[in-house]
Amino acid sequence: MVYKIRSVPVELCIWNSLFKRMKLHPNDKQYYSNLTRGYEGEVQFDALTEKLNCDCYLLQDLLLQTNNTTFQIDSLLITGNQLYIFEVKNYEGDYHYEQDKFFKKPQYEINNPLHQIGRSESLLRQLLFKHGISLQIKAFVVFINPEFTLYQVPQDNRIILPTQLNRLIKQLNASSSKLTKQHKNLANKLVSLHLEESPFSQLPSYTYETLRKGMICCKCSSFTLHVEGKEVVCITCQQRETIITSVLRSVDEFRLLFPECKITTRLIHEWCGVIESKKRISRILDKHLVKVGVKRWVYYK
Ligand SMILES: [Zn+2]
Numbered sequence: 111m112v113y114k115i116r117s118v119p120v121e122l123c124i125w126n127s128l129f130k131r132m133k134l135h136p137n138d139k140q141y142y143s144n145l146t147r148g149y150e151g152e153v154q155f156d157a158l159t160e161k162l163n164c165d166c167y168l169l170q171d172l173l174l175q176t177n178n179t180t181f182q183i184d185s186l187l188i189t190g191n192q193l194y195i196f197e198v199k200n201y202e203g204d205y206h207y208e209q210d211k212f213f214k215k216p217q218y219e220i221n222n223p224l225h226q227i228g229r230s231e232s233l234l235r236q237l238l239f240k241h242g243i244s245l246q247i248k249a250f251v252v253f254i255n256p257e258f259t260l261y262q263v264p265q266d267n268r269i270i271l272p273t274q275l276n277r278l279i280k281q282l283n284a285s286s287s288k289l290t291k292q293h294k295n296l297a298n299k300l301v302s303l304h305l306e307e308s309p310f311s312q313l314p315s316y317t318y319e320t321l322r323k324g325m326i327c328c329k330c331s332s333f334t335l336h337v338e339g340k341e342v343v344c345i346t347c348q349q350r351e352t353i354i355t356s357v358l359r360s361v362d363e364f365r366l367l368f369p370e371c372k373i374t375t376r377l378i379h380e381w382c383g384v385i386e387s388k389k390r391i392s393r394i395l396d397k398h399l400v401k402v403g404v405k406r407w408v409y410y411k
Contacts, residue, residue, distance in 0.1 A: 112160055113188075113297045114304070116170035120366070121311040122149055127363050128314065130331055131321040138314045151200025151254045152184050158275060164285045165190060167297040173305040176237040180309050181230050188297055190287025193245045195234060197227040198252045206261035215261075223251040224268060237303070243296055250278075318368060324383035325360050335384050342384065357382055357394045372409035373399065 125142045128134070134142065152171070159168055167188040174181055187194040204215040212220050231249040238245065252270045253260065260271065270278050324333045325342060329349040335342050335356075342356045343349070351359075360382050361373060371377070375392040385391055395401075399410035 111167060112170065113167040114169040114172070114301050116152060116156055119145075119149065119171075119308070121308060121313065122146065123366055124313060127367055128316060128321075130326055130333075132314075132316055134314065141312060147200045147202075148198075152198050154200070154254050155185060155196065155198045155252060158279055159185060159187065159196075162187075162279065162282055164283050165287065165289045166282070166285075167289065167293060169297060169300055172300060173308055174234070174237060174300070174303055175305060176233050176240065179233055180305065181233045182308075182310070183230055183234065186300065187282070188245075188289070188293050189282070189285050190289055190293065191246070191285075192287075193234075193247045193296075194282075195227070195230060195247060195249045196252050197223055197230065197250070198254055199223055199258075200255050201253060202255045202257045204259050204261065207264050208262060224264075224266060227251050227268060241299060243299075245296070252278075316367070318371070321367070323381055325356055326363075328356070328359065337384055337386070353385065353390065354394055354398070357385065357391060358398055361395075361399070373411070374409050 122145055125145060129139075129142060156170055162168070169186040169188070170184075172183040172186055174183070183195050184198045185196040187196070201214075205220075206213050206215060210222065212222050214220055227249045231247055235247055238247075250268050250270050252275070253272055254275070256272045258272055260269075263269065263271070322333070325335050326333060327335055327344040327347060327349055328351055330344060330347040332344060332346040334345040336345065337343075337353065338350075340353055341350045342353055357378070361378060364371070364373070364378065364381050373395070375388055375395060378395065379385065379388045379391045382391065395410045402409055402411055
């Protein structure tokens with residue numbers, strides 16, 4: 111069973127918004143693309159592991175810390191006699207392995223994911239030891255993309271190639287070990303130790319002034335919205351949404367981008383763009399957010 115579910119990382123949500131609202135440097139575009147692909151790969155792996163029918167707890171996306179070192183585990187599986195950790199890689203194309211190094215063909219070296227998973231395994235072991243837990247850990251690097259090819263595959267049983275994924279699932283399903291209260295305590299412990307804020311986040315610099323204002327269509331992400339009665343309609347894809355929903359969605363996006371900024375009617379009116387009446391914005395904020403202060407010092411939480 112899924113014990114901790116994966117959610118879209120905050121960093122990725124911010125990038126999704128910035129991608130639409132500012133011109134990104136090619137390096138930033140590359141970073142954003144890698145981030146998106148990485149997340150998509152993890153979601154694909156979730157789709158496989160969520161179907162496991164052995165007795166297990168699945169913890170998706172853990173960010174943990176031990177001895178002042180933060181590390182991330184894409185997926186962790188607790189069974190009766192083992193603990194599995196998975197590092198998921200959504201690489202596509204031809205890669206080769208040579209003398210402990212990974213290269214994207216022809217000669218572009220990438221970080222060796224075996225080193226990464228080895229580090230996570232070691233840190234997790236230290237963390238468990240500190241909490242008096244001893245359970246054998248098995249670590250794997252999973253290459254999830256069916257278009258991935260690895261030449262000169264190292265003889266390392268921690269590597270799971272796309273063609274070996276079904277076998278992995280079958281092997282896990284064949285496990286007959288049962289979970290006990292201790293395993294549940296372990297799952298709870300790991301969830302409680304999970305950190306929300308990632309120190310690995312990397313964002314381009316942006317300000318309110320430099321971002322494109324306006325509401326974005328919830329379906330096709332275009333800015334081509336106009337108001338029709340109580341609804342906002344997209345000219346590009348004809349998607350309809352109530353004004354209330356789209357304003358609140360825009361407020362959420364604004365908060366995500368500017369968590370330190372106070373929400374005011376003036377600001378949200380400008381941010382949304384297409385809603386002509388400030389009163390309409392103010393009514394929505396009054397009803398759905400918490401009003402703080404009086405008169406011209408009013409803001410919303
Ligand atoms: Zn649209």
